[in-house]
Amino acid sequence: xxxxxxxxxxxxxxxxxxxxxxxxxxxxxxxxxxxxxxxxxxxxxxxxxxxxxxxxxxxxxxxxxxxxxxxxxxxxxxxxxxxxxxxxxxxxxxxxxxxxxxxxxxxxxxxxxxxxxxxxxxxxxxxxxxxxxxxxxxxxxxxxxxxxxxxxxxxxxxxxxxxxxxxxxxxxxxxxxxxxxxxxxxxxxxxxxxx
Amino acid sequence: xxxxxxxxxxxxxxxxxxxxxxxxxxxxxxxxxxxxxxxxxxxxxxxxxxxxxxxxxxxxxxxxxxxxxxxxxxxxxxxxxxxxxxxxxxxxxxxxxxxxxxxxxxxxxxxxxxxxxxxxxxxxxxxxxxxxxxxxxxxxxxxxxxxxxxxxxxxxxxxxxxxxxxxxxxxxxxxxxxxxxxxxxxxxxxxxxxxxxxxxxxxxxxxxxxxxxxxxxxxxxxxxxxxxxxxxxxxxxxxxxxxxxxxxxxxxxxxxxxxxxxxxxxxxxxxxxxxxxxxxxxxxxxxxxxxxx
Numbered sequence: 001x002x003x004x005x006x007x008x009x010x011x012x013x014x015x016x017x018x019x020x021x022x023x024x025x026x027x028x029x030x031x032x033x034x035x036x037x038x039x040x041x042x043x044x045x046x047x048x049x050x051x052x053x054x055x056x057x058x059x060x061x062x063x064x065x066x067x068x069x070x071x072x073x074x075x076x077x078x079x080x081x082x083x084x085x086x087x088x089x090x091x092x093x094x095x096x097x098x099x100x101x102x103x104x105x106x107x108x109x110x111x112x113x114x115x116x117x118x119x120x121x122x123x124x125x126x127x128x129x130x131x132x133x134x135x136x137x138x139x140x141x142x143x144x145x146x147x148x149x150x151x152x153x154x155x156x157x158x159x160x161x162x163x164x165x166x167x168x169x170x171x172x173x174x175x176x177x178x179x180x181x182x183x184x185x186x187x188x189x190x191x192x193x194x195x
Numbered sequence: 196x197x198x199x200x201x202x203x204x205x206x207x208x209x210x211x212x213x214x215x216x217x218x219x220x221x222x223x224x225x226x227x228x229x230x231x232x233x234x235x236x237x238x239x240x241x242x243x244x245x246x247x248x249x250x251x252x253x254x255x256x257x258x259x260x261x262x263x264x265x266x267x268x269x270x271x272x273x274x275x276x277x278x279x280x281x282x283x284x285x286x287x288x289x290x291x292x293x294x295x296x297x298x299x300x301x302x303x304x305x306x307x308x309x310x311x312x313x314x315x316x317x318x319x320x321x322x323x324x325x326x327x328x329x330x331x332x333x334x335x336x337x338x339x340x341x342x343x344x345x346x347x348x349x350x351x352x353x354x355x356x357x358x359x360x361x362x363x364x365x366x367x368x369x370x371x372x373x374x375x376x377x378x379x380x381x382x383x384x385x386x387x388x389x390x391x392x393x394x395x396x397x398x399x400x401x402x403x404x405x406x407x408x409x410x411x412x413x414x415x416x417x418x419x420x421x422x423x424x425x426x427x428x429x430x431x432x433x434x435x436x437x438x439x440x441x442x443x444x445x446x447x448x449x450x451x452x453x454x455x456x457x458x459x460x461x462x463x464x465x466x467x468x469x470x471x472x473x474x475x476x477x478x479x480x481x482x483x484x485x486x487x488x
Binding site for chain 2: 008009010011012013014015031046047048050051054055058079080106107110111112113114115116117118133134135136171174175
């Protein structure tokens with residue numbers, strides 16, 4: 001059975017676990033480096049990116065996470081997770097993991113009272129529009145040549161894929177629509193297939 | 196596009212799970228809290244232990260402080276409004292504060308009615324001592340709960356009491372048959388529909404943090420052990436000997452609340468925690484938890 005890890009330092013961990021299980025895969029909450037060897041793909045959840053980064057440093061997870069990325073296994077970052085994956089963050093000198101070829105801007109839709117839900121059309125996901133929940137969300141300012149833009153909202157990139165990396169501004173784990181998690185499970189099961 | 200929906204408001208609190216929210220009274224403290232790994236800061240004029248000591252009417256924080264804190268950090272900023280003070284809450288909302296705490300730490304503006312929180316775009320957190328109180332606040336639209344505990348005492352006993360009470364009552368509701376729920380709703384002063392939702396979910400529909408008396412890393416870890424989704428620390432950090440070390444230690448103990456060796460490691464050489472108070476030394480009217488219902 002495919003096993004997907006959820007980085008469990010802080011944030012919406014339980015919701016991702018529920019969504020992975022609904023998609024028919026096994027979920028593991030990852031708190032320590034050695035657990036990375038047990039999983040086929042990793043979700044970096046929503047939460048506070050500053051806090052998660054600090055905890056990644058405290059627990060010596062930075063190098064193991066970079067090695068996990070270098071091994072070619074798929075990673076999916078949602079909201080704060082996207083910020084952790086991004087190659088560049090507007091206004092900051094250094095990225096966090098810096099593995100996905102996108103530039104992101106933090107809190108780019110405004111503060112909490114401007115947080116919103118919106119319907120998206122996502123390339124590769126059939127059927128009804130996808131209702132996405134944006135909370136103090138970042139957005140992808142620009143995507144590299146090998147990065148495929150999968151969804152936009154008001155002309156801003158909110159979902160993209162760069163090879164093994166999938167990143168979104170919003171929180172798929174907060175709704176009962178598991179199609180995007182299923183898309184990621186598909187990436188883990190058939191890494192070569194570009195949907 | 197919709198703002199202020201339940202998913203957006205409750206979701207914001209979901210993102211704070213497993214984290215520590217720290218009381219700060221200025222921009223400098225806010226930066227220290229952010230660097231220590233706080234998931235949010237609560238901007239206020241005086242921490243609860245000072246409110247207790249100095250007395251007088253405690254109101255919404257000085258708005259210049261709130262503004263300074265908002266521009267000093269990129270993590271969410273919360274602020275307290277008095278129970279039932281519609282205008283303080285609206286003013287804080289207009290300033291773009293990310294979360295409002297309708298708080299018993301401040302002097303209540305209304306002793307009978309709490310805010311109708313579902314009318315607001317900004318989400319709210321409210322205190323509770325039992326499931327009935329939790330359910331009434333959810334009914335008014337709070338998107339996040341916390342135990343009331345006994346703020347500013349550095350004594351964890353009330354927060355423990357409230358967390359155990361709420362979680363015990365949830366377990367009871369979950370195990371009840373449907374035909375027993377209406378009587379339980381009457382006894383708790385809670386809505387039947389909400390109890391039914393809790394029964395079906397197996398938990399509250401919003402997160403529940405610990406607050407009111409957390410003074411040490413072990414206190415924070417204890418509250419996580421008892422089922423808190425995260426921790427608020429009020430006076431505990433900036434009333435300790437070494438706030439920076441204390442803040443970091445409380446964050447680490449909260450994340451790894453069952454890693455006792457780590458808690459031992461971070462708890463060493465912290466210096467003295469805030470001085471605590473025996474709850475029985477407080478008269479009933481001095482207990483902040485008695486404010487609100």
